[in-house]
Amino acid sequence: MNIYDTLSAEHRQFEKLLDRLVKSSKAGTEEWKTILDELRRDVVSHAHAEEAVFYNSLREENQSAGLVVHSYAEHATTEAELRTLGGAKLIDANWTSLMEKLSKDLRHHIQEEESKIFDAARQVFTDEEAEMMGQAFERMKQETMKGGDSMVSSTLDLIANVLPPRMAGGFRKRVQDLRKSA
Ligand SMILES: [Fe+2]
Numbered sequence: 001m002n003i004y005d006t007l008s009a010e011h012r013q014f015e016k017l018l019d020r021l022v023k024s025s026k027a028g029t030e031e032w033k034t035i036l037d038e039l040r041r042d043v044v045s046h047a048h049a050e051e052a053v054f055y056n057s058l059r060e061e062n063q064s065a066g067l068v069v070h071s072y073a074e075h076a077t078t079e080a081e082l083r084t085l086g087g088a089k090l091i092d093a094n095w096t097s098l099m100e101k102l103s104k105d106l107r108h109h110i111q112e113e114e115s116k117i118f119d120a121a122r123q124v125f126t127d128e129e130a131e132m133m134g135q136a137f138e139r140m141k142q143e144t145m146k147g148g149d150s151m152v153s154s155t156l157d158l159i160a161n162v163l164p165p166r167m168a169g170g171f172r173k174r175v176q177d178l179r180k181s182a
């Protein structure tokens with residue numbers, strides 16, 4: 001699957017989880033905790049892999065840097081909202097309004113990503129590159145889910161190898177810079 005279809009399929013899953021979260025919190029059952037955990041895990045690993053594979057490549061390839069930076073900021077907001085909600089002990093008025101905000105923010109982000117970001121990307125990536133990035137995203141996501149922030153170098157090499165060649169150099173360099181600053 002190309003990167004656009006891969007990301008969109010996951011976005012549809014997030015929307016379903018958001019609907020379930022709203023329903024279960026209204027029903028007053030404890031199920032919301034499980035759903036929220038699942039949503040947080042999936043969204044965070046999706047966002048991290050998306051940044052590494054897709055946003056960073058896009059940022060290097062065209063003038064849409066402002067657009068990408070805006071999207072990075074939305075990822076940070078969503079992640080913070082998910083963590084705050086997860087830290088709550090019970091559902092109160094504050095929790096409900098935060099959840100409504102998360103739902104609104106995440107849906108807005110998805111909508112913008114699938115329109116503005118995808119449009120910008122389609123102008124610079126070939127079909128073959130979009131296909132390769134879809135594969136790189138899948139691998140990267142598995143790793144971020146498994147190891148959190150710690151990643152094995154061989155895996156990073158694997159990812160670099162499946163990225164389109166003109167993007168692999170930049171990817172390797174960013175990994176090296178990250179290691180130096182760690
Ligand atoms: Fe996304």
Ligand SMILES: [Fe+2]
Pocket residue numbers: 047050071075109113
């Ligand atoms: Fe995103």
